[in-house]
Amino acid sequence: MLAGARLLAVAGPIGQFLPAGGIQRGSTVALDGPPGAGSTTVALLLAAATTSVGEWAAVVDPDGTLGARAAAEIGVALERCAIVRRVPPDRWPTVVGALLDGVSLVAAAVPPGLRPGDARRLTARARERATVLVTLGPWPVEATLRLHARGLKDWSGLATGEGLLAVRELDVRVEGKKVPAHAQAG
Amino acid sequence: MSRTGCVWCPDWPVIAARRRADDADLRNRPLIVRERVGSRDIVRAASAEARAAGVTRGMRRREAEARCPEAVCVDADEANEARTFEVVARAVEVFTPRVVLERPGRCEFPTRGPSRYFGGDDALAAQIRSGVATALGPDGADVRIGIADGVFVARLAARRSVVVPAGGSAEYVAPWPVSVLDGEDDLVSLLVRLGLPTLGDIAALAPDAVLARFGSVGRRIHALSRGIDPGPSVFVAPPPDLVESTELDPPAERVDIAAFAAKELADRLLERLAERGLACTRVLVEAETEHGERLTRCWRHARSEYGDALTPGVLAERVRWQLDAWITTGETTAGITGLTLIPDEVVPVDGRQLGFWGGDQVAHQRADRALARVQGMLGYDAVTTAVVQGGRTPAEQVRWVPWGEPREPELPLSIGPEVAAWPGALPPPFPARVFDPPLPAELVDANGDAVAVNGRGEQLRPPAYVRCRALPANGGAVRAWAGPWAHDVRWWDARTHRRCARWQVVVDDVACIVVVEGGRAGVEAIYD
Numbered sequence: 172m173l174a175g176a177r178l179l180a181v182a183g184p185i186g187q188f189l190p191a192g193g194i195q196r197g198s199t200v201a202l203d204g205p206p207g208a209g210s211t212t213v214a215l216l217l218a219a220a221t222t223s224v225g226e227w228a229a230v231v232d233p234d235g236t237l238g239a240r241a242a243a244e245i246g247v248a249l250e251r252c253a254i255v256r257r258v259p260p261d262r263w264p265t266v267v268g269a270l271l272d273g274v275s276l277v278a279a280a281v282p283p284g285l286r287p288g289d290a291r292r293l294t295a296r297a298r299e300r301a302t303v304l305v306t307l308g309p310w311p312v313e314a315t316l317r318l319h320a321r322g323l324k325d326w327s328g329l330a331t332g333e334g335l336l337a338v339r340e341l342d343v344r345v346e347g348k349k350v351p352a353h354a355q356a357g
Numbered sequence: 358m359s360r361t362g363c364v365w366c367p368d369w370p371v372i373a374a375r376r377r378a379d380d381a382d383l384r385n386r387p388l389i390v391r392e393r394v395g396s397r398d399i400v401r402a403a404s405a406e407a408r409a410a411g412v413t414r415g416m417r418r419r420e421a422e423a424r425c426p427e428a429v430c431v432d433a434d435e436a437n438e439a440r441t442f443e444v445v446a447r448a449v450e451v452f453t454p455r456v457v458l459e460r461p462g463r464c465e466f467p468t469r470g471p472s473r474y475f476g477g478d479d480a481l482a483a484q485i486r487s488g489v490a491t492a493l494g495p496d497g498a499d500v501r502i503g504i505a506d507g508v509f510v511a512r513l514a515a516r517r518s519v520v521v522p523a524g525g526s527a528e529y530v531a532p533w534p535v536s537v538l539d540g541e542d543d544l545v546s547l548l549v550r551l552g553l554p555t556l557g558d559i560a561a562l563a564p565d566a567v568l569a570r571f572g573s574v575g576r577r578i579h580a581l582s583r584g585i586d587p588g589p590s591v592f593v594a595p596p597p598d599l600v601e602s603t604e605l606d607p608p609a610e611r612v613d614i615a616a617f618a619a620k621e622l623a624d625r626l627l628e629r630l631a632e633r634g635l636a637c638t639r640v641l642v643e644a645e646t647e648h649g650e651r652l653t654r655c656w657r658h659a660r661s662e663y664g665d666a667l668t669p670g671v672l673a674e675r676v677r678w679q680l681d682a683w684i685t686t687g688e689t690t691a692g693i694t695g696l697t698l699i700p701d702e703v704v705p706v707d708g709r710q711l712g713f714w715g716g717d718q719v720a721h722q723r724a725d726r727a728l729a730r731v732q733g734m735l736g737y738d739a740v741t742t743a744v745v746q747g748g749r750t751p752a753e754q755v756r757w758v759p760w761g762e763p764r765e766p767e768l769p770l771s772i773g774p775e776v777a778a779w780p781g782a783l784p785p786p787f788p789a790r791v792f793d794p795p796l797p798a799e800l801v802d803a804n805g806d807a808v809a810v811n812g813r814g815e816q817l818r819p820p821a822y823v824r825c826r827a828l829p830a831n832g833g834a835v836r837a838w839a840g841p842w843a844h845d846v847r848w849w850d851a852r853t854h855r856r857c858a859r860w861q862v863v864v865d866d867v868a869c870i871v872v873v874e875g876g877r878a879g880v881e882a883i884y885d
Contacts, residue, residue: 205829206790206827206828206829206867206883206885207828207829207866207867207868207869207883207884207885208829208866208867208885209885210885211789211790211885212789212885215789226720227720227721227724229728235793236790236791236792237789237790237791238751238755238787238788238789238790238791238882239743239745239755239757240745240751240754240755240787240788240791241786241787241788241789242743242789243743243745244785244786244787249742249743249744249745249764250742250764251724252742252743253724253728253740253741253742253760254740254741254742254743254757255731255735255739255740255741256739256741256757257735257736257738257739258735258739262734262735265734266731266734266735269727269730269731269734270727270728270731272723272727273723273724273725273726273727273728273730274723274724274727274728275720322866322867326837326863326866326868329837329838329839329861329863329868330837330839331819331837331838
């Protein structure tokens, strides 16, 4: 593989705050934040970066709550994005492992009580298969990058009793090696 | 799935050979049509008398001649078969303009319109049968017509000349042997050895089990055995600018001149489709003559339900047959001046195109394998792709399609260019988390009473607090809100009728959609 192809370039404002403007293949990105803080949007942005270069992505969504309309709006090519639902917690590591073998990016919501050993094995498998593993929720072990979604600063467009949600600002803190500390994306 | 009729003339090569030679000797004696496949010399078709003596399709010629020594043996002539079949196509065209030819001896047509006009499927089948039989004269004794849901079942129905009622496909195909799965010889013999001799046996298996064992082919055969025509997995509207046409000057009077032009046209069409990553499974051939006659015929790839598409050679051959048929049967009264190929059904090419590093195909197969494996682990429906479709609520706007099934919306996104479809649907941005059904919540006003709307869709007091376990800190004070949008949808249908009101609210820093229906509030979506 070419050196440049090791990097999965992420377009848009969020890419500017990632080291080298993207994510190294084979790395693990741990993403967290309270509900409504924008962590799903960040995960979808990364999935969009994968499908827009013609590669396949998979989203593990045990609760089945992912809004596909939002995914399409963010730029995910839905025909190349498999969404795996109804994953029992005990089979979660097996399923994510199988997906890491097949696609270029796996975004998975972490089930409660994931064992650190399983998490470490998946990190290693992602590195070995040169697949990006994006985890949503508390990730019990080390990750190449940690992104904390810290809430949407301002919702514009909505007032009391009128208007519609329009623009939002995403506040994400990026932690890892060689990273500028703080990102704000519109 | 659309109702489809199929006209089948058994032993067409025999009929075609007899019609071409038209000498009494061929008519009165058993006839064997042979063809060369690779280095083997085998039987392509045999007349009823020869078959009674034990000659079967695919048998070696020497053996066939030994079994039926009095038979006349002639070489197969596909061009002649196609040319003579034009008579049948024209007889069917009297009843419906949308005849699709597949190979000489078999054609298909959608029956929805003509059935209604001619008084039902049975009446239509009977009329077409007598029409074709009249056109064929003495050779028209055995014309079979089947009508069913989808092409695959219609073809099976044509073998027995029956009309399969709508929705009765699964029941009809169940007793058929697996050998009717055309062109999957290795798989068929494996299925028989596994103790699955009929389509019903396959249909009785769990779809994920078949998928896990046989991969994507398994998915197709499982669908076929349930009487569902999977079709090419994805349809694409043919791009309108891909029509290829050419003018012939001087007009072509002879088949070979027109066919030469057709060859070039076919190459160009498929090349331009390939540039866009598309392939063609059905094509319209159009010719215009000096006298202003316009002739059109539709050809389809015989195995398009297995995902195969036309190649330049196959397409050029079909166009040549068609031109030959028009010119030699005297349907054209003057030379051909113009020739047009219109792609009628195009599908994305999957896997046939190699990326620079062999990328595309390999990546696709790798993804397909991994996802099929997960389907085997969790069940067929657990691995999905989303299709955006029309609807008002965020949950309605998405259809979840199991991985590998055709991605088609159930509800249209728009109805024509002028009418705004789905009035009351929420505009973008769309919420990234959608709860279906909504999560129980409380929407209360400043006094702590539940917010409700009156019969006119107006709220009595504005919302002040939202409480729901899905929100951080279980909810909080409403900072901004809009609404309510009252919906009274499908009031004409008691089963799907819904009356509800929706608010867009920002609770602390979290934007969400709250719905109140029948006095109960729920959080429907969170902008995450």
